[in-house]
Amino acid sequence: MGVLFDYFRAPNGETALRLLLDEDGVPASPTTVGAGLDALDAKGIDPHVILGQLVGFVLGVPWSVDLIESGLVWPPEETKPRTLDEAERLPEDSPWQTGPWLEEFGDRVRDALAGADDAALPSVAEDWTRIEEFDGTMDAAFALEITKEFVGLARRARQAGDRLYCWACL
Template sequence: MGIFYEYFRAANRQVAVEKPDHSRVVAKPLPGFPAFDAVESKWFNPCDSLSKLIALIRNVPYSMDLVPTVELYPPPENAPKTDQELAALPEDSPYLVGPGIEELPVDVRDSLADVTDAELVELGERWAAEEGGDPESYSALVAELRDLARRARDEGQLLYCWNFG
């Protein structure tokens, strides 16, 4: 089993990390749990896949640092600092198995939000050629991420990535 990634929008970091053990993509939220506007992407990680997409959108060379994220959960200030501290963690520690939550930069949100309908097919084709997959699926994911980014920008929110696995 691999790592699963979900992109969502939130008003701030505090809201983004509420109930971190729970998926952000939920059809019917349970009482007492936050309801997020989210996109399930399964394999689409920020440092590699999203960086490739941002490179295509911006028409710049690919680099893994095009999407510098800020780790929010598990809290980086409590992260183990030595191999001994890491080895002493319980096997179900979020520092070992997740989940993780990262904040994406504003310029990434805005690059996604600025994608036009006319660009969707071409981006899907170019991205599929790089990743090896179905261009229609890639175009559909770009459209979902674009729409999420637009809603986030319209509400003055940021994008976040929740991962587990």
């Protein structure tokens, strides 16, 4: 079972979460919200390692664990287990164990992608295809396409004064 990732833009965390809530009060994925949401279905591209490396290539800096700044919007912080013992006692259906999860990125991620040099994108995408996490399976044409989609989403977010979000689910 893999984790799926959707990226989208919204003015703030409250709005992002509201966009994802269905009538039962359970968050739904951006793909279920409808055409009104500016979203990118990125399947297995996690925000901290794989997207983080793309951001590193765009910025011309090496990837590091703190390159992607983010904060959790869902599940609610007040339900987060504070100790290992609390985490082990969580019910199997706890969103802390099963998701979904909603992260809000710092503006550095949005602005780095939005500020990418269009002429450099083929080279950036080519470098990105060679990261260990893709294990040689990332197609160069698809890498360029998804890179352009991330850049476009970030540019629209910056222009609107929105933030970028990542919705993850199992």
